[in-house]
Amino acid sequence: MSLGGPGGSQALEDAVNFAWNTGVVIVASAGNDNTNTPSFPAAYVNVISVAATDENDLKAFFSNFGDGVDVAAPGVGIFSTCPTHTNVIGCINFGSLNGTSQAAPFVSGLASLIKATFPLLSNQAIRLAIESSTDDVPGSGTLYQFGRINANAAIITAGTL
Template sequence: MAPEAWCRAVITSQDINIAILDTGIDPNHPDLAAKITKTANFTTSPTTDDLFGHGTHVAGIAGAITNNLVFGAGTSFNSGNLWNIKVLGDDGTGPFSGIAAGIVDAADAGANVINMSLGGAGGSQALEDAVNLAFNNGVVIVASAGNDNTDTPSFPAAYANVISVAATDENDQKASFSNFGDGVDVAAPGVGIFSTCPTHANVLGCINFGSLNGTSQAAPFVSGLAALIKATFPLLNNQTIRQAIESSTDDVPGSGTLYQFGRINANSAIITAGTL
């Protein structure tokens, strides 16, 4: 219900900064380039460009440019800048230390939302410390729950100060691959998600635009919604924005069992945020 939310929300650029911690973002993509306002690299790759293909897809879901006659609209509907914080290498992997460094960099630079469509087992003290620092700086932190169809925690999603996002399919059922369990907070669409892809060759083989599946695709729907709420109600802090998102979800199969809350509803979240 994003279009209904956009009708209620501030839809002009508000300098809300969405940090995409991922494999990079194609800086030349016509539906993303004008919104990329910060770039940083915490990998051994010589470039912040997305040679893997994952980060560009994630970025489009959260913040593709709106009303430019290209593709469609990101969930944040022009209310957010995109920060390309490369923390995963050109093979799509990276250590927790690089992710932690990216979190600290984004938080110190003034990010409003951090999206991490990534994760792994165990976590680390440095990663948890970085998450807590960002949270204490007022950042809304979002991460994918993982794609192993298990209730084993994935980090950073499982940390208390992170909104952990599972994936649902077109029937509002849990996606077959999605993680679930007590540590998962909300769900969002994650099957057959059409978004931006690099304009050049990449590991995933998605060029210009295409569809991918994953909790990686679900998380940026939540990040874009958080940015939309912040742009519309700039006095709300990160805890209240999280409350608005989680308390306004739709009750779908698995709500309260597979995930603590339900599937996000952008329109309901904007309405709820206006009452907080």
């Protein structure tokens, strides 16, 4: 999910919990305010919250961080699709974007890759594989609970679960 803000709601938390309880892996961007204030839905327990790193594996200058953030993924200079008309982000058709909304899809894609490779794994096991196989980068354990995702290590870890 590429949405969020400082206030949660019972309806949003209920929706997240319902999806989790039906086996969905839920991933959300941590936010782009360079703050340790929790952002929702990313800060809910049943969500993998994703911070953004730059090309040096450092926390991106804009990325939220802190106790409610689980993992990090690249989020600076990510080539992306853009609207086909003039817009506030200043990108038309395709372009390079920054944000935790660019980082979160790396984690969603990794969760999908694990599920495709090991279709019987539960959402809990997939989350465990992702979080327990991260690379230790600056900020691991402080800015985010785990490190920057590592797809190869996550697949290997998933194979042992």
